[in-house]
Amino acid sequence: MKIALIGYGKMGKAIEEIALEKGHEIVLKIDADNQGDFTADNLKKADVAIEFTSPHSAVENIKKCLEFGVPVVSGSTGWLEHWNEVKEKCEDKNGALLYASNYSVGVNIFFELNKYLAKMMQPHQEYDVMLEEIHHTQKKDSPSGTAITLAEGVMQAFKNKKQWVNHISDNVDDLEIISERVDPAPGTHKIKYRSAIDDIEIIHTAHNRKGFAGGAVLAAEFLVGKKGIYSMKEVLGL
Incomplete structure (x- = not known):
């Protein structure tokens, strides 16, 4: 699986470590210093994007992934007042979105x-x-x-x-x-x-970030090839 990491802070680095251990490939890393690389051509190299950023940037990041036709797993919190806007974007683009407030x-x-x-x-x-x-x-x-x-x-x-x-x-x-x-x-x-x-x-x-990061990678594995909106309940069969 080829992964784009949207957000490369502590959580992004923890996700990268676990993804690589599982044999996946990181094809794009986006953070505050290289926003110019967040393009359709670069993103489309990925099978799925994993987005962990901040409340003020999450909505546009998710919408961008959906616009470019890439399934997106989002773990950013604090933006759900815009949920209907993001939901409509996903439906309009026949995209795939998996959101959870916590991936552990x-x-x-x-x-x-x-x-x-x-x-x-x-x-x-x-x-x-x-x-x-x-x-x-x-x-x-x-x-x-x-x-x-x-x-x-x-x-x-x-x-x-x-x-x-x-x-x-x-x-x-x-x-x-x-x-x-x-x-x-x-x-x-x-x-x-x-x-x-x-x-x-x-x-x-939580003792460390590994539980969150491992769950995000599990969610990405689940989302590849799917359409629609999902949560960790579907991933874990709860």
């Missing part, structure tokens, strides 16, 4: 565990629920995309939670997500149910 196999299992636990807890109104997430100081968005996905999973069961907020709140309709930025911290996510009697917590802690 363990995190995607954690997503499903979170939703299952929320369904179990919902009838027990003596418990309140909140989320915590910790990442390194270079992470540009807050809360993390993973935390937002977890919050949405909770709110599917807890209809009384009307919105998530990224601060402590006295409003019972709010689902709190508390964010912390410290180094070094690849990522920790906690869902806590609290009552006067006891607490119940589930926690996922």
Whole structure:
């Protein structure tokens, strides 16, 4: 498989390492210093693009890949207010897009565990629920995309939670997500149910970027040759 890396920071380099170990070829690397190389001719050398950039550049990067007819796996977060725009572009170009807020196999299992636990807890109104997430100081968005996905999973069961907020709140309709930025911290996510009697917590802690990078390569392998919009649920059969 020939891969274009759109974004060549720490995550891009981790993806490159795993892709090469699996026998794939990196045919293009795009970062802030060589945007002029992000052309149709260069991109079309790839079977698939893997895009990990920043919230302010992700949408245009994804649309560019779709415009040039190259399937794209995106792991950038913080841009989903433009989801419908990107979805329409993918459909208009009969393209292929796979998006996940987190590509770690363990995190995607954690997503499903979170939703299952929320369904179990919902009838027990003596418990309140909140989320915590910790990442390194270079992470540009807050809360993390993973935390937002977890919050949405909770709110599917807890209809009384009307919105998530990224601060402590006295409003019972709010689902709190508390964010912390410290180094070094690849990522920790906690869902806590609290009552006067006891607490119940589930926690996922990443030890390094390999889980995210390996899942992104797995997603790219899945997407090659396909059309449409996918998530890690399809990749992992969850």
